[in-house]
Amino acid sequence: MKQYASMTHAEQKAEYDRLLNEYRAFCDQHLSLDMSRGKPSNEQLELSMPMLDVLHGQHDMRAEGGVDIRNYGQLDGIPEVKRIFADLLEVEPDNIMVGGNSSLNMMFDCINWAEALGIMGCTPWAKLDKVKFLCPVPGYDRHFSICELFGIEMINIPMKEDGPDMDLVREYVENDDSVKGIWCVPKYSNPTGITYSDDVVRAFAALKPAAKDFRIFWDNAYCVHHLSDTPDQLLNIFTACKEQGSEDLVYEFTSSSKISFSGAGIAVVAASKANMADLKSKRTIQTIGPNKVVQLMHARYFHTADGIREHMKKHRALIEPKFNVVLDAFDKELSELGIASYTRPNGGYFISFDTMPGCASRVGELCKQAGVVLTTVGATFPYGKDPEDKNIRVAPTFPSIEELSQAVTLFCLCVKMASLEKLMNA
Amino acid sequence: MKQYASMTHAEQKAEYDRLLNEYRAFCDQHLSLDMSRGKPSNEQLELSMPMLDVLHGQHDMRAEGGVDIRNYGQLDGIPEVKRIFADLLEVEPDNIMVGGNSSLNMMFDCINWAEALGIMGCTPWAKLDKVKFLCPVPGYDRHFSICELFGIEMINIPMKEDGPDMDLVREYVENDDSVKGIWCVPKYSNPTGITYSDDVVRAFAALKPAAKDFRIFWDNAYCVHHLSDTPDQLLNIFTACKEQGSEDLVYEFTSSSKISFSGAGIAVVAASKANMADLKSKRTIQTIGPNKVVQLMHARYFHTADGIREHMKKHRALIEPKFNVVLDAFDKELSELGIASYTRPNGGYFISFDTMPGCASRVGELCKQAGVVLTTVGATFPYGKDPEDKNIRVAPTFPSIEELSQAVTLFCLCVKMASLEKLMNA
Structure with a gap:
């Protein structure tokens, strides 16, 4: 297939008319598919159903250390859950707080605490004239929404092949010193799917911030x-930080939302x-403490970090196809047309797609x-504004294979049409 | 028994020596009892164990309206849980958000939101020179701790027989207009056990605050x-407010922490x-949504507000004794001595005890x-300072009857000793 840009206007027009017919046929099918969010599918949720049964008929409701998980307390989580997440994140359990x-x-x-109370005795951000966050783009819209709510000015940082532009x-x-934070999804990044290189992680650890209360939201x-x-x-960022x-x-975060249940994880x-x-x-x-019944369910179902790693293979079997x-x-529809690029991630939930x-x-x-x-x-950029109007986050996990095939066929068709419209009007 | 204050010094001394011997015998028993918090007992927690089994073997994980409770979403809670709490609080489900x-x-x-973001467009409190809260005393220490953390100045408001001193x-x-809120536990108040009268509730509803962002934390x-x-x-405060x-x-709060599990309620x-x-x-x-598995467990176990009311009878059977x-x-040890007063609540978790x-x-x-x-x-007062050093919150629910008998015998002994020490040194 010829690249669209190399076609004559007449060729473009003919191609567009052909596509328009296909598109109309799609419209006549009255599809109703939602590919908007990175949600696990029903089949993925079914994988963790035994977790709901793990406390059935159990009488020992005590966590390690003896705390009754049904009562108040244990602010930072039960020991077995802290240990599992400490193993996953390669830190000590004392460095984990469960929410x-x-x-x-x-x-x-x-x-919110930094805004109203300040970090480690620093001035609460709400009292400052200006607070800024760095936002590697494209990135995760919900990170950006938090900044927008608090009136934190967001600065776009381009993503390179191996992570954010660290010079910038x-x-x-x-x-x-008004730059107080940066949002990072360092592994299988949302949406690009890339993982930060060791050099990038080390560059983060080596930062000498102007603001004492600058934090990396990892x-x-x-x-x-x-x-x-x-x-x-x-690379474990805390290891890199220890050297420096x-x-x-660093504040590092993770959850079991896409391991067990998005609606009842830890x-x-x-x-x-x-x-x-x-x-x-x-x-x-x-709070006096988090929900610990949910914690015990996770601990008694997954047992260890390896238990989680094994479980994730089942997710992969459902998601990878x-x-x-x-x-x-x-690859088939678009790769030769010179109108799009896209990522091929080794993990995560998204494919990042760039149009012209x-x-x-x-x-x-x-x-x-x-x-x-x-x-x-636009959602993958701060304020919903993609300056080049080219990035689309593709979320393949929730629809069925069949729905997905339809949706992606339509998607490719729309990419072609939009590209031709652009080229023909150029 | 003679009132302590009417005794001669010699009689007081004799009584004190007798008590001291009893006290020493107690010390030799090396008791270790914790009556510090309003925690449900193990027997109370056992009452809700079937709730953990209610999803066992179930395949329908959809809430009313069709949302899969295992996946993301349903920010304000599943309809069946909103309805239960709406019934309990006598409001409409639309006026309920589940957390x-x-x-x-x-x-x-x-x-925290009021501090950093402001209420309904008002200036965030963190930007104001001074923010004050009214604190009916004695009250709940954890309310006061929140104010203390945020640097909110607390003003003591005396509690009367039927609620806070509403003139004040x-x-x-x-x-x-720097007074932005008031803490209220309007029913079976912590720790006094009293319930606000209709007049007090109406007086709250009739307030014309100087600050637009004044809120009653109910x-x-x-x-x-x-x-x-x-x-x-x-009296339903929203009903009273509607008239005005x-x-x-008003922000009204409640939870199932002392209905189902303190460690896994709603x-x-x-x-x-x-x-x-x-x-x-x-x-x-x-957040994208709260834990909804826990919500469905509650909904399928309790079914309705009446289900909860029935369940509370079982708690009463355990707590009332x-x-x-x-x-x-x-009554037996102290009522005739003129050295103490205490409340006799119709509900709640505490007895409020005043020494001399x-x-x-x-x-x-x-x-x-x-x-x-x-x-x-002192914890029942802002900043942990009871100006008269007389109030003690007694929390009878957690210990066994046997432990409680020992503890209260000791308590009465200590009240007598402390009173005599005071009288003898007066």
């Missing part, structure tokens, strides 16, 4: 969410001793008209 | 926690339409030396 079901909630709270990060962080959501026999390796004496730079924060003391000084006033359906379609500049919104529009809802185009 | 397991967490968040409340609220923790066949009746057009004044906030929209505008950024052990001992002024800390000290830990004396 409710949402790691987003824990990130939000860290920022360093420039901002080390010279501007959202390691996909730490065990592999889609490959040769999974990506992420900079362990207080979230944790990992942090240095000093950060943990600071976070606990707030948390201990906020879906990624392949999408990627195969992209200025085409992404139109693709979203065309898909929606034909009954397929994508992640809102 | 995690801790109503304290929801109160904290409301204040009105004086502050209507004339000082912690209805013990709404169904009766200890009597003639339970107290609390003041529904935006918390809710109830609020007016405008408040709910404001709270949700924050909550929707904070414990309150009686304490009250009987107080200046004696409470000494009672706490003596009890602790003999191995019985009480709620930290």
Whole structure:
């Protein structure tokens, strides 16, 4: 197939008319598919159903250490759950605090506390004229929404092949004390799927921030969410920080939302001793303790970090074919046309898709008209504004293979149409 | 028995020496009892064990309306749980938002949001020079801790027989726009056990605050926690507010922490339409949704508000004898001595005990030396400072009857000793 840009106007027109007919046929099918969010499918949720039975008929409701998990207390979580997450994140259990079901909630709270109370005795951000966060783009819309709510100014940082542009990060962080944080999804990044290189992780650890209360929000959501026999390796940022004496730079987060149940998982924060003391000084006033029945269910079902790693193979078996359906379609339909690029991740929940500049919104529009809802185009950028209007986050996990095949066929069609419209009007 | 104050010094000395011998015998027993917190006992927790089995072997994981409770979403809770709590609090389900397991967490968040983001467009409290809360005393230490953390100045409001001194409340609220809130436990109050009269509730509803963002934190923790066949009746504050057009004044909270499991309950906030929209505008950024497996367990176990009311009778059967052990001992040992007064609640978790002024800390000290830990004396007042050093919160639910008998015998002994020490040194 000829690249679209090399076609004559007449060829483009003919191709477009052909596509338009196909598109109309799609519209006549009245599809109704939602590919907007990174949600696990029903089959994935079924994998953890035995977890709901694990306390059935049990009489021993005590966690390690003897605490009755049905009663108040155990602010930072039960020991067995702390150990599992400590193993997954390669930290000590003392550096783990277990929360409710949402790691987003824990990130939000860290920022809310920083705004209202300040980090380790620093001035509360709400009292400052200006607070800024660095946002590697494309990134996760829910991170950006938190900043937007608190009026935190967001600065786009381009993502490179191996992580954020660290020269730019360093420039901002080390010279501007109103820069208080950066959002990172360091492994199987949302949405690009890339994993930060060791050099990038070391560059983070080596930052000398102008602001004492600058924190790296290290959202390691996909730490065990592999889609490959040769999974990506992420250097442990706390190890890198130890070499620099900079362990207080990092708040790390993860959860079991995409391991057990998105609607009933366990979230944790990992942090240095000093950060943990600071976070606990707030948390201990906020609550008497998290839901520990859910914790015991997880502990007695998964037992260990290895138990979780084994379980994740079952998720992979369900997810990988879906990624392949999408990627195969992209390869077949789009790879030779010179109108798109896309990532081929080793893990995580997303494929990041770039159209020609200025085409992404139109693709979203065309898909929606034909009954397929994508992640809102632009959402992968702060303020919902993709400056080049080209990035689309593709979330293949929730639909069935059949639905996905339909949706991706339509998607490719819409990409072609939007590209031709652009080229013909250029 | 003669009142202690009417005794001669010699009689007091003789009585004290006798008590001291008894006290020494107690110390030799090396007791180790914790009466510090309002925790349910093991037997109470056992009552809800079938709730853990209710999803066993179930395949229908959809809540009313069709949402899969294992997946993301349903920010404000599943319909069946909203309906149960709406019934309990006598509001509409639309006025209910379900959170995690801790109503304290929801109160904290409301204040944290007000501090960092502001209520309904008002200036965030963190930007103001001074923020004050009214604190009916004695009250709940964890409410006060939140204010202390945020640097909110607390003003003591004396509790009367039927609720806070409303003349004083009105004086502050209507004339000082730095007064932003008041803590209330309107039913079976912590620790006094009293329930606000209809007049008091109406006086709250009729407040015309100087501050637009003044809110009543209506912690209805013990709404169904009766200890009597003639339970107290609390006027619905939203009904009273409707008459005044003041529904935006109130955030109401409750939870199932002392209905099902303290370590795995469900918390809710109830609020007016405008408040709910404001709270949700924050909550929707904070999380994708609460733990809904726990919600479905509650819904399928309790079914309705009446299901909860029936269940609470079982709690009463376990708790009431414990309150009686304490009250009987107080009646027998102390009522004639003119050295103490105490409440006789129709519900809730506490008995509020007043020593002679200046004696409470000494009672706490003596009890602790003999191995019985009480709620930290002073904790029922802001900043842990009881100006008269007389109030002690007695929490009878957690210990066994046998332990409680020992503890209360010791307690009475310590009250007598501390009183005599005071009288002899006067």
